[in-house]
Amino acid sequence: MATHDNILGNEVFNQRLLQEFYDSYDEELEMELDDLRFGAGQPGAEDEKAWRRRYFRELLHLQGELVKLQDWVMRTGHRVVILFEGRDAAGKGGVIKRITQRLNPRTCRVAALPAPNDREKTQWYFQRYIAHLPAAGEMVLFDRSWYNRAGVERVMGFCSDDEVEEFYRSVPEFEKMLTRSGIQIIKYWFSITDEEQELRFLSRIHDPLKQWKLSPMDLESRRRWEEYTEAKEEMLERSHIPEAPWWVVQGVDKKKARLNCISHLLQQMPYEESEQKAITLPRRERHEDYQRSPVPENMIVPEKY
Template sequence: MTNGDDEVPTGADGATTRSGEKGGSAKKAKKSAKKKNKIPNDVYEAELFRLQTELVKLQTWVRTDGARIVVIFEGRDAAGKGGTIKRLTEYLSPRTARIAALPTPTEREKSEWYYQRFVAHLPAAGEIVVFDRSWYNRAGVERVMGYCTPKQYSEFMRQTPIFEQMLVEDGIQLRKYWFSVSDSEQLRRFRSRLSDPLRQWKLSTTDLDSIARWEDYSRAKDEMLVHTDIPASPWYIVESDIKKHARLNMISHFLSSIPYTDVPQPKIELPDRPAPSSGYVRPPRELSTYVPDHVAQLMGDKERHL
């Protein structure tokens, strides 16, 4: 299994470079090559539409068959997990496809069996649950940042394959994706968030600390794969230096891994609108409170220049 996100980037001349170092010509060449190899927008949009159409078919099959699916998203900070989850669930019903993005555990939850709060979010029949981060927090950020004890960590590594084997044997279809991003691309994305008021909230102290702890996270990921990449629930690595490629590759693989079928649906026809009733009178507008017309203010006075 490749560990592309842990490789040290090299310049065009083969010299090793690190994020932040000057490498003008190498960086330009790399940027140019990346742009050249990037999927055209029209091809991307067409394929994304096709895949999302298949996801709707999958959703119908899940409801009909009573299937239970769990999809785990893990990976580096700023690796593109959130954007992929958004495209994966964009046209699915929230009653069928739920996103579980659990916050920091409370003091009570810290005293529970570690997997307990995650078990509460597992799917019932006819449901898909997407874990935006999961029980693998213990193998990553908790391990690196010292939020768990060595004993808790070793127990996690020993128990997780058993826990997942139980889920699979009970009929849950479990898919685990690790989003791999290079250190230079991660740093570029962090920098872009600094000046973006819509995405600044994505930068936490833990995210920023991950820059200095790159190799620590690499070792933690490698050890996690050794213990938890098992036949019953293998890990799938998604290379995500190009976000659009990562989205298409992940969704395509996910669909190919589920044995769903096209469920015939009854043809839907809109009924004719009934004739107006002679007994209904709409109440005066003054009796209701309407939202102010903010758009009118933006458009200004249309008769001003007449």
């Protein structure tokens, strides 16, 4: 028979797993789910709902500031690259989604490069990343970056020790060259605990909507936690330069990590709100000979809802 401690432990674990499930969805949907999830009389229900509502308010405010930031970047011709690194399931994709959610995708792009193909493997290591660098007035967010060489490629044996050393000799000069050319580089490492990664992986395993996020590489990275730790520590030490320093985001609490990262990002550029010109909607022109052609019935999507 299970002991009381084991039962209690399982209940706590299941609650965290459920929270991880809800945290992966959009804020608007999550609010509706929370109304059902936190019924009256549950311990801590009101405190939890109050914090989540505060989170949504803060996030909306920060996203409004991001809109002002993007407008400033476009007006001034600024160029900025933001790197997001961290272990698998550390929350990089979540914060990138919240940053870009309300921005103009034409001038704020996400670069998430796949594994290099056979041709790219023969190129200068940084070559395939250069094509994604910003032009004037653009922001580019790298969901993983050239630091793959210092992390996954090194740990999984996809490159040699000599190639890793060459990367560490080159990367400071590469980033200094970019900053001298006028590109601002901001680097974030999302830090989570061993226990938190395990829980997030289990959530992906049991949630059909998130199973696509799990790859054999992710599972192998879980086994090699300590090797990734050693690689990460060396990476932060050897590539932390004044021109492009590393910033570590505490990522165990996803919502706090998002707010903290976005708030910090806004402080990295001296943006200011510009005076917006009043927009006047022009009157629609009407012509007596205009006739609208009917749409054929067989082209109309059935109204099931």
